[in-house]
Every structure is written in structure tokens, then in C-alpha cells.
Amino acid sequence: MRAPVLQLDNVGRRIEGRPLFSGITLTIHAGERVAIMGQSGLGKTTLLHLAAGMDVPDEGSVTLCARPISSLPEPERTQWRARHIGLVFQDFNLIDSLTVSENIELPLWLNHQRHRQKRVAAMADALDIGALLDRLPSALSGGEKQRVAIARALVHEPAVVLADEPTGSLDEDNAQKVLALFDQVTQSTQAAVLLVTHNPQAAATCERLTHLQHGTLVDGPLR
Ligand SMILES: Nc1ncnc2c1ncn2[C@@H]1O[C@H](COP(=O)(O)OP(=O)(O)OP(=O)(O)O)[C@@H](O)[C@H]1O
Ligand SMILES: [Mg+2]
Numbered sequence: 001m002r003a004p005v006l007q008l009d010n011v012g013r014r015i016e017g018r019p020l021f022s023g024i025t026l027t028i029h030a031g032e033r034v035a036i037m038g039q040s041g042l043g044k045t046t047l048l049h050l051a052a053g054m055d056v057p058d059e060g061s062v063t064l065c066a067r068p069i070s071s072l073p074e075p076e077r078t079q080w081r082a083r084h085i086g087l088v089f090q091d092f093n094l095i096d097s098l099t100v101s102e103n104i105e106l107p108l109w110l111n112h113q114r115h116r117q118k119r120v121a122a123m124a125d126a127l128d129i130g131a132l133l134d135r136l137p138s139a140l141s142g143g144e145k146q147r148v149a150i151a152r153a154l155v156h157e158p159a160v161v162l163a164d165e166p167t168g169s170l171d172e173d174n175a176q177k178v179l180a181l182f183d184q185v186t187q188s189t190q191a192a193v194l195l196v197t198h199n200p201q202a203a204a205t206c207e208r209l210t211h212l213q214h215g216t217l218v219d220g221p222l223r
Contacts, residue, residue: 002029005065005084005159005192006051012059013046020046021215022059030159030190033182035203037196038212044196045090047212048162051194053081065159082110086153086191090164092145094137100124100148101133107156123151126181128174142169150178154185161185161193167202179205 004027012022020043028034038044049055050062053069062070065084069077086107094103101120108116124130127147137145146169153161161182167175179202185191197203211220 002031002190004028004063005030006194007063008047008051008060009063010060011047011050011057011062013043013050013055014058015046019215021212021217024060024217026210026217028160028192028194030192031186032208033186033193033195033206034208034210035195035197035206036210036212036217037198037200037203042212042215044212045164047217048087048164048194048196051160052085052087052162053077054087082107083156084159086156086158086161088146088149088153088161088163088166090168090196092137092149094145094148094152096137098136099133100129100135100137100140103137103148104133104151104155107152107158111156113156119155120151123155127151127177143171143174146170147174147178150181154181154191157185157189157191159191161191163193164196165198166195167197167199175199175202 006028008024008026011024013020036044050057056070061068067080069080104120104123105116108119124133127150129144129147132144150166167178182193186193195206203209209220210217
């Protein structure tokens with residue numbers, strides 16, 4: 001039996017006093033890929049940020065790699081997140097003053113990991129951005145930025161990859177490459193992947209599909 005790496009237990013979040021979602025319960029195991037679909041504005045990004053420990057729920061709890069991150073003090077939560085989460089932000093969140101190489105290296109540096117240049121180069125090769133390593137983010141296309149964001153999320157081999165529409169800015173070829181890479185990391189490092197997507201083909205690469213609708217998360221087939 002694979003170990004649970006991320007557990008949301010009855011999680012709820014209010015925005016400006018109104019409930020966005022509530023009663024969300026989800027367990028994801030090592031090596032598992034789960035997709036979340038749902039209309040724009042229903043709270044998928046908010047849910048991913050709760051799962052990452054970047055935000056805390058108004059109700060319920062989030063457990064990441066056996067620690068209840070939603071009740072940890074902020075510095076410990078940040079440290080635990082840096083080690084165990086790789087987050088591909090919907091709007092990339094690259095650091096403008098750092099080069100592509102430095103952006104990708106950041107999680108390795110934060111976690112005091114070794115062989116950094118080699119690992120950055122390998123990840124950049126896998127995403128076909130090896131020629132861009134010395135550029136600043138301002139000199140990249142949207143699809144190139146997205147691949148840098150993905151490289152940064154995977155480079156430190158996190159237990160949980162949270163990916164917010166990671167193929168949204170990519171052409172068919174690069175989207176396939178990214179999905180294949182997620183497949184590869186689930187097999188090689190037993191990472192769990194939680195994928196938010198509007199793309200049915202991307203969702204179909206996951207073992208489980210869920211839909212955020214009517215303020216809660218329901219399991220369901222592709223529709
Ligand atoms: N900081 C904030 N202050 C006020 N409202 C917010 C804030 N963050 C998010 N919201 C609102 O919460 C709702 C959910 O936002 P969220 O970004 O989670 O949606 P989403 O499902 O990811 O949408 P999309 O598919 O467009 O990315 C939206 O109505 C949004 O306007
Ligand atoms: Mg979103």
C-alpha cells in the first residue's frame with residue numbers, strides 16, 4: 001500500500017466572508033496523479049495554495065508528509081513546504097531579477113542540496129529550455145516561462161507536485177512533453193501530482209479525476 005503524502009480533511013475556505021468551498025476531503029498517495037477540473041473562479045487555485053501550505057483553511061486540516069501543516073507556525077510551515085512541495089503557479093511567479101538558471105536552482109539552494117548545476121541542467125534539458133539558462137524571465141515567451149516554472153517545481157524531487165494549469169500556455173508538443181515528465185517523476189521518485197487543468201487530455205493522463213463544483217470536490221469521470 002502506497003503511503004498518503006497529502007491529506008485534506010474537511011477543508012473549507014471563505015473569501016470576504018462568503019464560503020468559496022467547504023467539506024473538501026482528499027487523500028493523495030505517493031506516485032499517484034489526480035486531476036482537478038472545474039469552472040473558472042470556483043476556487044481551484046485557492047485549494048492548491050491551501051494544499052501547499054501557502055494559505056491556511058478556515059475549517060479542516062491539511063497534512064503534508066505526515067505533518068499537519070495547517071496548524072504549524074508559519075516558519076515551520078514554510079520550511080516543510082519548501083522541502084516537500086513543488087508548486088507550478090498559474091501565473092508562473094518567476095523571480096524577475098534572477099536568471100532562468102537561478103530560478104530553477106532556488107529550491108535546491110533553499111534545501112541545501114548538492115550537485116545543483118548538474119541537476120538544473122538535466123531538468124532544463126528535459127524541458128527543452130537548456131539554451132535559455134542565462135536569460136532573465138522578461139526575455140522569455142509565455143510557454144518558455146511556464147516550462148521554467150515546471151523545472152523549478154520538479155528539480156528538488158518533492159514528494160508532492162501541485163501544478164496549476166501547467167500546460168495552459170504550451171503548444172501540443174510541449175504539453176505532451178510536460179505530461180510525460182509528470183508521468184516519469186511519479187514513477188522514478190514516487191512523487192504525487194495534483195494537476196489543475198481545463199484540458200480534458202491532460203486530465204485523462206491522471207488516475208483519478210475530481211471536479212470542483214457547488215462549493216465542494218466530487219470524484220467523477222471526464223465530461
Ligand atoms: N485575495 C483575494 N481576495 C478576494 N477574492 C479572491 C482572492 N483570491 C481569490 N479570490 C476570488 O476567489 C475565487 C476563486 O479564485 P481562484 O483563483 O481560486 O479560482 P480558480 O478556480 O483557480 O479560477 P481559474 O480557473 O480562473 O484559474 C474567485 O472568485 C476570485 O476572484
Ligand atoms: Mg486558477
